[in-house]
Amino acid sequence: MASNLEQFARNSLEFRPSDVRLMLERVHSHIVKPRMSAEELRKVVTGLGFASVEAFGDQIGLERRTSESWSRYGLSRDAAQLLLALLNYRTRLVDAMDDFEKTTQIPLDGFFENQQLP
Incomplete structure (x- = not known):
């Protein structure tokens, strides 16, 4: 769990506006696309x-x-x-x-x- 939080913190520091598209694609893949x-x-x-x-x-x-x-x-x-x-x-x-x-x-x-x- 701690390593996940560390990874999240590192990724947050490197967050770019273009990452929003990637996050939305991830959500779309898990919620909308057929399983x-x-x-x-x-x-x-x-x-x-x-x-x-x-x-x-x-x-x-x-x-x-x-x-x-x-x-x-x-x-x-x-x-x-x-x-x-x-x-x-x-x-x-x-x-x-x-x-x-x-x-x-x-x-x-x-x-x-x-x-x-x-």
Whole structure:
């Protein structure tokens, strides 16, 4: 909390009139733009290889209440775009690994699934 207040204070010192547009865009993104539904979010995290939104949140270090909120209410559109990009990247990587395995007969997916993330 203290670091958030320090960051807010630093940003306030550097505030420019053009920042108003960015703040309004942020509010618009969270309030007006359509959210990714909870059902869509569950499909995305399942596609990323997680059993639940909470399991995904635990892996990336989210507070449990944030994961529970996402699981119930969905995700803002800008955050959803990031997750969809990750899912797209994972799909392309799996396809490339499958092509590699067909050509070389070397199974890469088992190697990656046994590795622990830092």
